[in-house]
Amino acid sequence: xxxxxxxxxxxxxxxxxxxQALFDVSLxxxxxEVTSLIGxxxxxxxxxxxxxxxxxxxxxxxxxxxxxxxxSVDINEVSxxxxxxxxxxxxxxxKPNPFPKSIYDNVAFGPRLHGMTKSKEDLxxxxxxxxxxxxxxxxxxxxxxxxxxGLSGGQQQRLCIARALAVNPQILLMDEPCSALDPxxxxxxxxxxxxxxxxxxxxxxTHSMQQAAxxxxxxxxxxxxxxxxxxxxxxxxxxxxxxxxxxYITGRIG
Amino acid sequence: MTVFLxxxxxxxxxxxxxxxxSKASVMSDTNIMHSQPHYHGLYSAFITLVPxxxxxxxxxxxxxxxxxxxLKDFFSDIxxxxxxxxxxxxxxxxxxxxxxxxxxxAGFMPAVxxxxxxxxxxxxxxxxxxxxxxxxLFRYSLKFVEVEFKARDYIERVIVIVMRASAVFxxxxxxxxxxxxxxxxxxxxxxxxxxxxxxGLHWSPQxxxxxxxxxxxxxxxxxxxxxxxxxxxxIAMTVATPIGMFSAIYLSQYASENxxxxxxxxxxxxxxxxxVVYGFFAVITVAPFFRDMGAFFSFTNMSSESALIAxxxxxxxxxxxxxxxxxxxxxxxxxxxxxxxxxxxxxxxETTKKVIIPASFHGIVGSFLLAVSRAIGETMIVVMAAGxxxxxxxxxxxSVSTVTVQIVGxxxxxxxxxxxKTLSAFALAFVLFFxxxxxxxxxxxIVKKYREEYE
Ligand SMILES: Nc1ncnc2c1ncn2[C@@H]1O[C@H](COP(=O)(O)OP(=O)(O)OP(=O)(O)O)[C@@H](O)[C@H]1O
Ligand SMILES: [Mg+2]
Numbered sequence: 001x002x003x004x005x006x007x008x009x010x011x012x013x014x015x016x017x018x019x020q021a022l023f024d025v026s027l028x029x030x031x032x033e034v035t036s037l038i039g040x041x042x043x044x045x046x047x048x049x050x051x052x053x054x055x056x057x058x059x060x061x062x063x064x065x066x067x068x069x070x071x072s073v074d075i076n077e078v079s080x081x082x083x084x085x086x087x088x089x090x091x092x093x094x095k096p097n098p099f100p101k102s103i104y105d106n107v108a109f110g111p112r113l114h115g116m117t118k119s120k121e122d123l124x125x126x127x128x129x130x131x132x133x134x135x136x137x138x139x140x141x142x143x144x145x146x147x148x149x150g151l152s153g154g155q156q157q158r159l160c161i162a163r164a165l166a167v168n169p170q171i172l173l174m175d176e177p178c179s180a181l182d183p184x185x186x187x188x189x190x191x192x193x194x195x196x197x198x199x200x201x202x203x204x205x206t207h208s209m210q211q212a213a214x215x216x217x218x219x220x221x222x223x224x225x226x227x228x229x230x231x232x233x234x235x236x237x238x239x240x241x242x243x244x245x246x247x248y249i250t251g252r253i254g
Numbered sequence: 255m256t257v258f259l260x261x262x263x264x265x266x267x268x269x270x271x272x273x274x275x276s277k278a279s280v281m282s283d284t285n286i287m288h289s290q291p292h293y294h295g296l297y298s299a300f301i302t303l304v305p306x307x308x309x310x311x312x313x314x315x316x317x318x319x320x321x322x323x324x325l326k327d328f329f330s331d332i333x334x335x336x337x338x339x340x341x342x343x344x345x346x347x348x349x350x351x352x353x354x355x356x357x358x359x360a361g362f363m364p365a366v367x368x369x370x371x372x373x374x375x376x377x378x379x380x381x382x383x384x385x386x387x388x389x390x391l392f393r394y395s396l397k398f399v400e401v402e403f404k405a406r407d408y409i410e411r412v413i414v415i416v417m418r419a420s421a422v423f424x425x426x427x428x429x430x431x432x433x434x435x436x437x438x439x440x441x442x443x444x445x446x447x448x449x450x451x452x453x454g455l456h457w458s459p460q461x462x463x464x465x466x467x468x469x470x471x472x473x474x475x476x477x478x479x480x481x482x483x484x485x486x487x488x489i490a491m492t493v494a495t496p497i498g499m500f501s502a503i504y505l506s507q508y509a510s511e512n513x514x515x516x517x518x519x520x521x522x523x524x525x526x527x528x529x530v531v532y533g534f535f536a537v538i539t540v541a542p543f544f545r546d547m548g549a550f551f552s553f554t555n556m557s558s559e560s561a562l563i564a565x566x567x568x569x570x571x572x573x574x575x576x577x578x579x580x581x582x583x584x585x586x587x588x589x590x591x592x593x594x595x596x597x598x599x600x601x602x603x604e605t606t607k608k609v610i611i612p613a614s615f616h617g618i619v620g621s622f623l624l625a626v627s628r629a630i631g632e633t634m635i636v637v638m639a640a641g642x643x644x645x646x647x648x649x650x651x652x653s654v655s656t657v658t659v660q661i662v663g664x665x666x667x668x669x670x671x672x673x674x675k676t677l678s679a680f681a682l683a684f685v686l687f688f689x690x691x692x693x694x695x696x697x698x699x700i701v702k703k704y705r706e707e708y709e
Binding site for chain 1: 587595600612613
């Protein structure tokens with residue numbers, strides 16, 4: 001396993017108005033690994049995740065201090081463009097949110113937006129490749145021009161993953177991507193994650209210990225806005241250093 | 255007297271409420287009652303009040319009926335019902351002092367006396383009958399407080415009946431209006447050909463006043479009136495659509511919570527300004543402005559009543575309407591779609607253009623159509639700013655007239671109620687009603703469809 005540092009979060013504090021949501025969080029995310037964020041509801045997992053692609057910029061009352069280095073460059077620096085950042089850092093949401101457009105147009109959304117293709121063939125190729133990567137192509141190849149909202153929940157989520165992959169990101173953020181899905185659809189997404197990590201760095205928020213254990217290489221446990229413990233998933237689950245982590249993993253908090 | 259009666263039976267009802275409620279609450283200390291104490295109270299109040307009020311409501315109706323029947327008895331020797339009606343009307347007129355014409359018939363004076371006696375006793379009788387009824391029902395209602403008594407069910411039923419009656423009333427009034435419109439329209443088409451009306455190019459109903467004049471039949475070609483309406487509505491939408499839509503987009507996508515919390519209510523207040531105020535505004539501010547502009551660009555034939563002025567003010571009037579409805583449509587788009595697009599690296603305006611507007615397109619079209627139907631149906635501004643001359647023109651600087659303005663012109667002042675001139679107003683109104691109905695149905699169907707998509 002290559003031990004390349006992809007994202008380095010240093011002493012991050014996040015405030016929503018007067019309320020502090022993250023306290024001095026420091027976390028390293030390694031390239032082409034899956035890092036899972038776990039912890040009880042309201043502990044700040046989504047907040048941390050959204051800092052990595054600056055989606056918190058959209059929340060008026062949100063203030064951030066600390067550093068987030070992506071390939072050693074601070075993403076919050078004035079010279080950094082959030083649009084380019086979000087091309088590099090894709091996001092998949094808790095609830096599948098395909099646009100009310102055709103399957104094709106959903107996947108083509110990003111490439112068109114950023115003018116990534118010169119010809120229709122290029123665009124077709126990107127769409128097909130992205131759908132194949134998300135394991136959806138075989139299921140939808142006959143109905144690419146039907147609305148994406150007509151797919152099943154699991155298919156919609158994979159469509160959203162394909163949409164994110166179409167702009168060729170380096171990092172994929174996933175906020176509880178399986179919480180609206182049944183076990184079979186969940187298993188498909190988990191397989192997909194295992195495949196995608198060959199090419200992408202993935203950060204996933206999950207409420208399921210089993211899922212974290214199954215898909216992730218590293219796990220970070222958060223509690224009330226603080227990062228309590230981080231390490232290799234195997235170590236965290238078999239031999240947690242911190243009492244709170246142990247309580248959570250064994251089901252005593254949560 | 256009637257006021258006093260109302261106070262009396264209301265107090266009785268309140269008293270019944272209190273009595274039954276307290277009796278029931280004492281009972282409920284030791285029993286599990288079917289109905290809560292206040293239902294027992296309400297039951298008594300209803301029983302005391304409702305029949306009495308209903309009787310009061312129909313009283314004069316009933317009295318008139320009785321009066322008529324008994325008055326007829328005085329003229330039982332006459333067989334012609336029309337004549338009887340004439341005599342009884344004469345009796346009532348004389349008895350009330352409206353005329354002093356005495357009809358030469360043996361029954362006349364006795365009938366007058368009978369009528370006066372009836373009227374005199376009427377009020378007293380009304381008071382006695384209704385208060386007695388109410389009192390009896392009040393006594394009667396007090397017996398019902400029992401553990402098993404289903405007061406709640408009765409009250410529930412009464413409430414349903416009241417609501418159903420209101421709904422039926424509203425629907426019947428609407429149907430009545432539409433039907434009367436339809437019948438008057440049909441009467442109009444007795445004297446004027448339908449095709450002449452719908453496709454005729456000349457509108458000058460005023461001719462019909464004097465029978466000996468040339469062209470005394472008037473000219474009822476409605477095309478200029480409808481083109482005038484369309485021209486003004488078009489100008490209005492040209493003003494209102496961009497401004498309304500952009501402000502809605504700004505408010506729903508860009509404005510901070512703080513700005514939004516002020517701006518949205520202000521827009522809704524604007525929508526509530528009486529249209530006559532906009533009419534003033536058109537005459538006092540906008541008309542001189544356009545005239546000066548015209549003078550500046552050396553247009554000399556700029557009239558102070560023109561489609562342009564009326565249309566622009568009408569447009570200003572519907573801006574808040576368009577803005578508010580469009581804003582509703584835009585904010586109905588789930589936040590998750592907006593976030594999804596932004597997370598793909600789209601800017602806010604790209605997101606609005608490529609995701610939010612397409613997703614709420616139905617709603618936007620619906621609000622646009624509702625605004626058009628508002629513009630077409632608007633009267634006050636156009637009366638004040640557009641004028642009465644029904645010119646067939648598409649020149650915005652000309653004075654044109656609209657359907658609503660013509661209707662106002664046709665129906666104000668002294669009019670015979672069966673001349674084609676007056677009846678033509680109904681025909682215009684009917685066509686207008688039909689157009690706005692179709693627009694509303696289409697737009698509401700569209701709006702409904704997009705609501706369903708996100709629920
Ligand atoms: N937009 C916001 N405005 C104000 N407070 C917020 C906002 N978003 C999150 N918070 C607060 O920040 C804290 C962390 O929220 P966050 O959504 O990151 O939790 P989470 O760990 O993702 O929880 P869950 O597992 O329930 O999704 C919470 O206390 C929450 O109330
Ligand atoms: Mg969350």
